[in-house]
Amino acid sequence: MADTKKEGAGTRFWNWLTETQIWKSIFRHDRPNTDRTRVLVMLSNVFLHLHPVRLRKSGVKLRYTWCMGGLSFFLFLVLTLTGLLLMFYYRPTLEYAYTDIVGLREHVPLGIMREMHRWGAHAMVITVWLHMFRVFMTGSYKPPREFNWSIGVIMLVLTLLLSFTGYLLPWDQLAIWAITVGSNMARATPFLGHEGPGSALLRLGDVPLIHAYDDARFALLGGSFVGEGALLRFYVLHCVGLPLGIAVLMAVHFWRVRKDGGISGPL
Amino acid sequence: MSVVKGLINTLADPRLFFMLAVTSLVVLVWKREKIAANSVGYGLLGILAVFFIFGSFDPNFRLIVTKPDNVPIVGLIFLLVFFTWYSVREAVLNDRRILAGKGPVEKEESDRVWVWPDLVYTEMISLIVCSVVLIVWSILLKAPLEQPANRSLTPNPSKAPWYFLGLQEMLVYFDPWLAGVVLPGLIIAGLIAIPYIDKNPKGNGYYTFAERKAEVTIFLFGFVILWASLIVLGTFLRGPNWNFFGPFEYWDIHKLEALTNVNLSEYIWVRGMRTGLPTNWFVREIFGIVLVLIYIFVMPVVLARTWFKRYYAKLDAPRYYVGAFLFLMMMALPIKMLLRWLINLKYIVAIPEFFFNI
Secondary structure (H helix, E strand, O other), rough: OOOOOOHHHHHHHHHHHOOOOHHHHHOOOOOOOOOHHHHHHOOOOHHHOOOOOOEEHHHHHHHHHHOOHHHHHHHHHHHHHHHHHHHOOOOOOOOOHHHHHHHHHHHHOOOOOOHHHHHHHHHHHHHHHHHHHHHHHHHOOOOOOOHHHHHHHHHHHHHHHHHHHHHOOOOHHHHHHHHHHHHHHHHHHOOOOOOOOHHHHHHOOOEOOOOOOOOHHHHHHOOOOOOOHHHHHHHHHHHHHHHHHHHHHHHHHHHHHHHOOOOOOOO | HHHHHHHHHOOOHHHHHHHHHHHHHHHHHHHHHHHHHHHHHHHHHHHHHHHHHHHHHOOHHHHHHOOOOHHHHHHHHHHHHHHHHHHHHHEEEEEHHHHHHOHHHHHHHOEEEEHHHHHHHHHHHHHHHHHHHHHHHHHHHHOOOOOEOOOOOOOOOOOOOHHHHHHHHHHOOOOOHHHHHHHHHHHHHHHHHHHHHHHOOOOOOOOOHHHHHHHHHHHHHHHHHHHHHHHHHHHOOEEEOEEEEOOOOOOOOOOOOOOOOOOOOHHHHHOOOOOOOOHHHHOOHHHHHHHHHHHHHHHHHHHOOOOOOOHHOOOOOHHHHHHHHHHHHHHHHHHHHHHHHHHHOOOOOHHHHHHHOO
């Protein structure tokens, strides 16, 4: 750095800042402008450490990746953050659920958290689909990445379930009837739904084992219709159960991307 | 103007809509060399945009397209048309290179670049663009909130969330135990099984069509036609009582459609043999049961010796049979659709005694 030009105030400030004890305690290496520091920055930061140090050139091209996997993850983070804020104002009971949403809508000036949460959720469903579309069209599910594709399919299901459980929470007509239509399918589960084929065979003498008050739909809704039980069940699944599940699978998914040889490319 | 709208309303009829979608997939695959041109892709998007702008002057069209929860599906239409075209274009470009002995373009991009700065900056820009889009979208469009939940007031139509509308559309052709439980389960199982069935070592890590024609065509058929286009159909073209309405048609709750669907057993016993339906369900439905058993258990064997001979030779027996079973399950939907449209067939096997209708 034998630069003889006179340094500006900004550069001098920057140079001073990066030499302070606080800065050096956070970033254990110099600015990433040499090969050595570019390695160090990736290895010494827990968030950047998800990445490799170097990757295939096609891996940074939008042409190849469409960026859809990354955007799905980013949208998940946006949804976690906005969802957390919404949880402060929303109570999942028949008494308050709807009015809390009305309150968010009418009493919060310039509030867009619910909008960001809803549109972000719709967008995430779309980005997940497009990510899988890209992965298929580039044949990236082929060995050695078969298992990671399977993990991805489970995460697709969890994404849809997250969106589905969240759909009920505003507790308006749109919500309960969409969930009613959706959950009515569970009634027809073979053997386990009271209107499903084979369920009539499961009986002890004259006592049916599968009926409207203990079948698959009842387990899903915590009741025989979309009511208070369903609201609480969906709320807990939406805010705790499913996010935890998908977070664990995300960890596996990202780790496996690295272990299976990084972003796919021709052999 | 009304002539154009009338024509579009007619073309949007589920039968024609589905046939048009299938035809466009066939054309896409068949004429892919020509379609790969930029002018075609951007032209398609342009035509779509013109259609939506033209449509937005119509009150019925505007009503359904601007429903807040339907807006993402308008976006999905554009994204899906673009990315389907784009992935085929990339595949065609690579196929040309492979034919010329140069290998796919991704091969040339095999050199390693630094994640810092190349990737982290790309990521940051993507995040910023995504955030801006999401914030602007959230400011412009309020999240929907309808009247408070009321269990005694059923809206007509009652629709599932949009991403499940393809499954709800399936309910027209199959009973809930199939459309809502078994077939979705098979979709998930089938997706997971893809990498274990597909033994083709080529096309790993780059866009190509020529090296994996069957895989790509089957996937496009399943995803773009059966999954996505039925979502579009279910969202925009299904109104009260799940009746069909053209995009420029008023959702008349009193629209009547003649339902003259007939079970296979009735076709055979009543119309064919001119007798009454047998009282024993097994005798009554024996023809349908045999047909379904043939479809599931005999068809794969027959196909292995005829049309799918090549695939049977390439795959080993377990892979072939699992793959053929999943493929036949996927094709069950278009087959049932055709049977419904051509001969008004309701159920192939109808045993309401056990809720067992196929």
